[in-house]
Amino acid sequence: MNDCIFCQILAGTIPSHKIYEDKDVIAFLDISQTTIGHTLVIPKQHVRDLFDLEEKLAGHTFAVATQLAKKIVPLVGATGVNIVNNNHAVAGQAVFHFHVHIVPRFDAHTDGYHATWANNMATTSAETLANLATQLRR
Ligand code: 5GP
Ligand code: ZN
Numbered sequence: 001m002n003d004c005i006f007c008q009i010l011a012g013t014i015p016s017h018k019i020y021e022d023k024d025v026i027a028f029l030d031i032s033q034t035t036i037g038h039t040l041v042i043p044k045q046h047v048r049d050l051f052d053l054e055e056k057l058a059g060h061t062f063a064v065a066t067q068l069a070k071k072i073v074p075l076v077g078a079t080g081v082n083i084v085n086n087n088h089a090v091a092g093q094a095v096f097h098f099h100v101h102i103v104p105r106f107d108a109h110t111d112g113y114h115a116t117w118a119n120n121m122a123t124t125s126a127e128t129l130a131n132l133a134t135q136l137r138r
Pocket of ligand 1: 005009014016017028029030031032033085086092093094095096
């Protein structure tokens with residue numbers, strides 16, 4: 001996957017600040033530093049997104065993200081953290097090699113990270129929800 005930025009970071013042909021490596025994953029500082037300590041955790045295997053990611057590797061990648069978040073947050077003096085994973089362009093994915101963002105948080109309004117969830121229950125019927133849950137339990 002020569003045209004993949006993250007495969008090139010893994011290979012060392014694009015420089016990065018790597019902070020963790022094991023047999024299956026690496027982590028490095030995100031170039032945007034949305035907040036100080038913003039980190040990406042990626043599987044070494046070139047996997048485009050969550051839909052192509054094998055569950056055991058997903059578990060390990062998120063486990064490493066959890067472990068690193070617990071280290072990064074106190075180190076940078078943050079008081080919270082967002083763990084973010086975007087899949088497909090519609091969800092904000094820009095680099096198509098699966099990655100988990102660790103974004104340390106300092107202030108809910110002014111630290112540079114924003115995510116909002118609208119409440120759309122006014123336009124979602126109880127029947128729609130019940131049907132969806134039934135289908136998902138199958
Ligand atoms: P996405 O929007 O796909 O979830 O996030 C991609 C992330 O990759 C962005 O936060 C962006 O800053 C980061 N990124 C893109 N190119 C590079 C690079 O060359 N080096 C590093 N360290 N991060 C990068
Ligand atoms: Zn790749």
